[in-house]
Amino acid sequence: MRTLxxxxxxxxxxxxxxxxxxxxxxAQAPAPPPGQYVTTLLGTYGFGRAAVIGQSGRQxxxxxSFSVRSGFAGDDLSITYxxxxxxxxxxxxxxxxxxxxxxxxxxxCEKVGRDGVARRVWVSYRCRTGIVASYSLLVR
Numbered sequence: 330m331r332t333l334x335x336x337x338x339x340x341x342x343x344x345x346x347x348x349x350x351x352x353x354x355x356a357q358a359p360a361p362p363p364g365q366y367v368t369t370l371l372g373t374y375g376f377g378r379a380a381v382i383g384q385s386g387r388q389x390x391x392x393x394s395f396s397v398r399s400g401f402a403g404d405d406l407s408i409t410y411x412x413x414x415x416x417x418x419x420x421x422x423x424x425x426x427x428x429x430x431x432x433x434x435x436x437x438c439e440k441v442g443r444d445g446v447a448r449r450v451w452v453s454y455r456c457r458t459g460i461v462a463s464y465s466l467l468v469r
Contacts, residue, residue: 366393368409372444378431379404382441385424391450391468408450416452416469428462438464 374382376399383395383406392410399405423441426434435456442454451468458464 364411366409366411368407369448371406371408371448371450372440373400373403373405374437374441375403375431377404378426378437379406381426381430382406382424383408389421389423391421391423391445410450412449413452414449420455420467420469423466423468425459425463425465434462434464438466442466442468 371382373379379397383392383397386392386408387395392408394409396407397404398407423445426437428434431437435458438456442456445451445454445468454466454468456464457467
């Protein structure tokens with residue numbers, strides 16, 4: 330019985346080591362050819378916030394188009410964009426979240442910035458707090 334138990338534990342350990350995690354599998358996916366538009370889910374944001382972020386990103390040229398789908402945990406924001414291969418010369422302000430519009434404007438800014446880097450919408454980002462109580466997402 331102990332030998333069987335040890336074998337099961339060893340097999341489980343080997344499978345967990347040699348089976349790629351979803352994040353690793355996604356990172357190994359081939360990158361789209363440069364210059365071609367890609368449509369993907371950017372992320373899930375608070376109810377009503379995905380439309381604001383999508384509209385602002387389209388107006389600033391961060392992506393060509395967007396769509397919003399409501400779910401259980403918030404609104405899913407899907408965008409169509411050209412993947413970034415290098416940082417742009419100048420920062421572009423994608424959107425501003427005021428504290429009276431969203432519960433935690435800083436956290437939302439960081440999430441959108443990280444999601445954009447992970448999907449190669451932009452290469453880098455920073456969240457800048459303004460004089461008025463708000464956070465602006467600046468990308469390169």
